[in-house]
Amino acid sequence: xQNPTLKERNKISEDLLKRHKLxxxxxxxxxxxxxxxxxxxxxxxxxxxxxxDTVDRVTLYRVLNVFEEKGILHKILDLNGTAxxxxxxxxxxxxxxxxxHVHFTCSSCNSIYCLNDVQIPEIVTPLGxxxxxxxxxxxxxxxKCP
Amino acid sequence: xQNPTLKERNKISEDLLKRHKLxxxxxxxxxxxxxxxxxxxxxxxxxxxxxxDTVDRVTLYRVLNVFEEKGILHKILDLNGTAxxxxxxxxxxxxxxxxxHVHFTCSSCNSIYCLNDVQIPEIVTPLGxxxxxxxxxxxxxxxKCP
DNA sequence: TTAAGTGCAAAATCTTTGCAAATGT
DNA sequence: ACATTTGCAAAGATTTTGCACTTAA
Numbered sequence: 001x002q003n004p005t006l007k008e009r010n011k012i013s014e015d016l017l018k019r020h021k022l023x024x025x026x027x028x029x030x031x032x033x034x035x036x037x038x039x040x041x042x043x044x045x046x047x048x049x050x051x052x053d054t055v056d057r058v059t060l061y062r063v064l065n066v067f068e069e070k071g072i073l074h075k076i077l078d079l080n081g082t083a084x085x086x087x088x089x090x091x092x093x094x095x096x097x098x099x100x101h102v103h104f105t106c107s108s109c110n111s112i113y114c115l116n117d118v119q120i121p122e123i124v125t126p127l128g129x130x131x132x133x134x135x136x137x138x139x140x141x142x143x144k145c146p
Numbered sequence: 147x148q149n150p151t152l153k154e155r156n157k158i159s160e161d162l163l164k165r166h167k168l169x170x171x172x173x174x175x176x177x178x179x180x181x182x183x184x185x186x187x188x189x190x191x192x193x194x195x196x197x198x199d200t201v202d203r204v205t206l207y208r209v210l211n212v213f214e215e216k217g218i219l220h221k222i223l224d225l226n227g228t229a230x231x232x233x234x235x236x237x238x239x240x241x242x243x244x245x246x247h248v249h250f251t252c253s254s255c256n257s258i259y260c261l262n263d264v265q266i267p268e269i270v271t272p273l274g275x276x277x278x279x280x281x282x283x284x285x286x287x288x289x290k291c292p
Numbered sequence: 293t294t295a296a297g298t299g300c301a302a303a304a305t306c307t308t309t310g311c312a313a314a315t316g317t
Numbered sequence: 318a319c320a321t322t323t324g325c326a327a328a329g330a331t332t333t334t335g336c337a338c339t340t341a342a
Binding site for chain 2: 077081083102104107113115117118119121122123124125126127128129130131132133134135136137138139140141142143144
């Protein structure tokens with residue numbers, strides 16, 4: 001199931017909304033469609049620009065918040081602290097439920113990739129520090145940039 | 147040189163400013179003093195609250211920016227994307243010039259620690275992804291929280 | 293039908309900019 | 318003395334809130 005068509009993506013999005021008991025509305029479908037179109041994470045300003053007049057800015061805030069709460073999207077802060085969103089992995093065709101994964105930020109094109117296949121290494125902390133989760137962001141140049 | 151007194155901290159701060167060819171001013175000393183008092187990183191809102199009327203909010207923005215540019219402070223974004231600042235390691239008594247280090251965020255007290263002694267593991271990225279730096283933030287409970 | 297979701301207006305924050313006055317060297 | 322730095326005012330940007338209207342189920 002590579003490169004699903006718009007119709008296929010919409011079907012998947014509708015299922016996703018149903019599964020989380022959210023109503024199927026135009027703003028939500030547009031947001032999901034936009035985000036799932038790209039391989040890399042999508043920043044909120046980017047979404048605003050793409051969606052333009054079709055989705056109100058306030059609605060976008062609210063849609064992104066519900067999606068994050070429900071675990072449909074996860075938020076990544078880019079190097080400037082800008083909120084950037086990517087689909088959670090349960091949405092992936094492979095159904096890998098690996099919420100923790102390494103992010104890769106390309107300093108050339110600013111894209112953020114979720115590297116689901118990269119192993120998260122063990123971090124050894126000082127005595128008394130108990131780790132619940134580890135966020136790793138590798139910065140460099142991606143495979144599309146020279 | 148543990149727990150330096152206020153006077154000692156001010157001396158260190160003045161040297162630090164001189165070394166970076168910055169004028170020694172009251173706002174700059176206050177900011178450095180406040181940040182160096184704590185073991186953990188200090189958020190900008192926290193600084194605003196502590197400095198109160200003694201330093202203008204706009205001045206604080208500018209002071210933090212120069213300090214970051216000059217490599218006196220480094221900025222860490224906390225889990226909410228709030229800018230949080232810690233002294234760069236050259237400032238440490240040991241003179242370890244290790245700019246990359248693991249951060250630890252306590253989800254209980256929200257403190258951010260710079261773990262200079264924790265080894266940064268190797269991250270193996272997919273073909274074509276070239277890593278320049280790796281940011282690691284471990285989230286959990288610190289040694290002061292239950 | 294009706295609870296949930298949206299859009300608009302407006303408030304509350306956060307961040308930047310311009311400029312005159314103050315200050316460190 | 319003079320370039321830097323500060324503080325204030327004001328603009329710009331971002332995020333949140335309240336409420337009436339719309340829409341999916």
